[in-house]
Amino acid sequence: MGLRPPPGVPLVRSVERAVALLRAFTPRQTHLSLAELSRRTRLDKSTARRLLHTLCVTQFVEYDDAAQTYSLAPAVLTLVPAVDYGRELRDVAEPVLARLTEITGATAFMWSCFGGQALCLDRVKARDLQIDAQWSAIGTRISLNCAGGPRVILAYLSEKERAKVLRKDLPKHTPFSETDPAKLQAAAQIIHERGWELAVDDYIVGLAGLGVPVFDRSGRFIASISITTLSPRLPIENGEPRHLKAMLEAAAEIGARFQP
Structure with a gap:
């Protein structure tokens, strides 16, 4: 079972960045601010905000307006059975x-x-x-x-x-x-x-x-x-x-x- 993609196919930078944002969350730190996500992924806040907005719309990330933090959303769990x-x-x-x-x-x-x-x-x-x-x-x-x-x-x-x-x-x-x-x-x-x-x-x-x-x-x-x-x-x-x-x-x- 290969975990590496086929050679010669270019990587999509925006997808890499979105994955980095998802991986920034940990069991001990489930709610993170934009500033913290930007620091962990080394993305500027503007780029991170746009990607997070898309992840929120697709229900892979949730935003808490009161706490101003992001967290992983239920759509992530729907991938596990597959x-x-x-x-x-x-x-x-x-x-x-x-x-x-x-x-x-x-x-x-x-x-x-x-x-x-x-x-x-x-x-x-x-x-x-x-x-x-x-x-x-x-x-x-x-x-x-x-x-x-x-x-x-x-x-x-x-x-x-x-x-x-x-x-x-x-x-x-x-x-x-x-x-x-x-x-x-x-x-x-x-x-x-x-x-x-x-x-x-x-x-x-x-x-x-x-x-x-x-x-x-x-x-x-x-x-x-x-x-x-x-x-x-x-x-x-x-x-x-x-x-x-x-x-x-x-x-x-x-x-x-x-x-x-």
């Missing part, structure tokens, strides 16, 4: 992740690599009202230097792909986030050898994530799955993280059932 990327894997993984959440009491995720980041393909949230955190939802992308599932993806990238990721400026979400390329490279080798990663407090302080790889029937790495909960709930027991066996069994089941 996205084919990861559909077969999600269909296979959904019941397995649901069962994993029931067994562990943690929120379960499935991740793939997209654009040098971890893309959340599916999520089953635990019924735990004591945890107040903004959970990654389907479609969320986070850097590969943080969290159990994403760090597993980093470990199973090719050397060339990993080097490309590590050349970028990596975000430091918490004081415990690792951003040093040499240390991340060394950690990736360890993760690859042992087949799991326990990341503690490096994405959200107070939460830990346990991630493992998913392989298809041919042994090809296709995704990672992870569980996230309060850090004390994922201790190391007899040299292994709690729930590791359940995680490995879930990953094996997904891989065995997946037919690309």
